[in-house]
Amino acid sequence: MDKTIIPFWEETYLKDDVMTFSIEPNKTIKEFEHLLKKQSNILEVGCGEGQNVLYLAKQGYCNIDAFDISESGISKLKRLCEKDSLYINAFVHDLVTYTFDKKYDWIMSFATLCFVEKSAWKQFLLRAKENTNAGGIHIMHIFTDTVPASPDIAPFAIGLAKDGELKEMYNDWEILQFQSYTFEDEHPNVPKHMHAVNKIVAQKP
Numbered sequence: 615m616d617k618t619i620i621p622f623w624e625e626t627y628l629k630d631d632v633m634t635f636s637i638e639p640n641k642t643i644k645e646f647e648h649l650l651k652k653q654s655n656i657l658e659v660g661c662g663e664g665q666n667v668l669y670l671a672k673q674g675y676c677n678i679d680a681f682d683i684s685e686s687g688i689s690k691l692k693r694l695c696e697k698d699s700l701y702i703n704a705f706v707h708d709l710v711t712y713t714f715d716k717k718y719d720w721i722m723s724f725a726t727l728c729f730v731e732k733s734a735w736k737q738f739l740l741r742a743k744e745n746t747n748a749g750g751i752h753i754m755h756i757f758t759d760t761v762p763a764s765p766d767i768a769p770f771a772i773g774l775a776k777d778g779e780l781k782e783m784y785n786d787w788e789i790l791q792f793q794s795y796t797f798e799d800e801h802p803n804v805p806k807h808m809h810a811v812n813k814i815v816a817q818k819p
């Protein structure tokens with residue numbers, strides 16, 4: 615990621631009274647949550663301020679790891695956990711250099727992978743697949759180049775996927791859901807803009 619320009623989310627990660635992306639978890643999490651057990655090992659990659667993992671922690675899932683490259687995002691997530699007496703193992707890390715020290719039942723990432731080079735997110739997914747238990751689930755969401763990167767992310771979106779490229783990474787897993795779509799988005803202090811997305815839910819045989 616270009617370190618000379620500060621992404622818009624860094625500003626709102628400093629404020630606890632505003633959520634940058636949503637106060638709700640991504641709807642795919644609720645849709646597939648029935649596949650989780652309370653003891654499942656869960657990992658979110660690029661968790662930001664944490665709306666997805668906060669939701670899961672509130673439901674009683676107790677083995678949640680979450681990392682993000684943003685120190686302010688992880689600090690905010692820790693403050694929000696403390697406020698609600700929740701425990702999430704949240705830490706700062708770069709997905710490019712992340713190495714696994716355990717196996718997971720559920721690994722998810724939303725709107726993050728495109729911020730590293732394509733070869734890096736592909737390598738990361740290979741490591742993540744390897745470090746997933748049999749029957750485990752991946753929910754991966756990546757911006758694609760079906761529409762040009764919007765101005766809010768253009769300086770950082772160095773690894774936009776081609777439509778279908780994410781799905782190809784899961785040829786050897788069962789695809790429970792694959793969606794390719796565009797949507798209009800808006801964040802505090804960022805004008806409305808369009809994103810194109812590929813989202814996959816896949817299960818390891």
Ligand SMILES: C[S@@+](CC[C@H](N)C(=O)[O-])C[C@H]1O[C@@H](n2cnc3c(N)ncnc32)[C@H](O)[C@@H]1O
Nearest residue numbers: 635660661662682683684708709724725726729
């Ligand atoms: C658009 S935000 C999405 C945040 C979160 N996934 C969500 O949906 O609310 C992108 C996030 O990816 C994180 N990120 C960017 N590059 C990263 C990297 N190399 N490793 C880990 N996280 C990264 C950013 O810090 C930011 O929190």
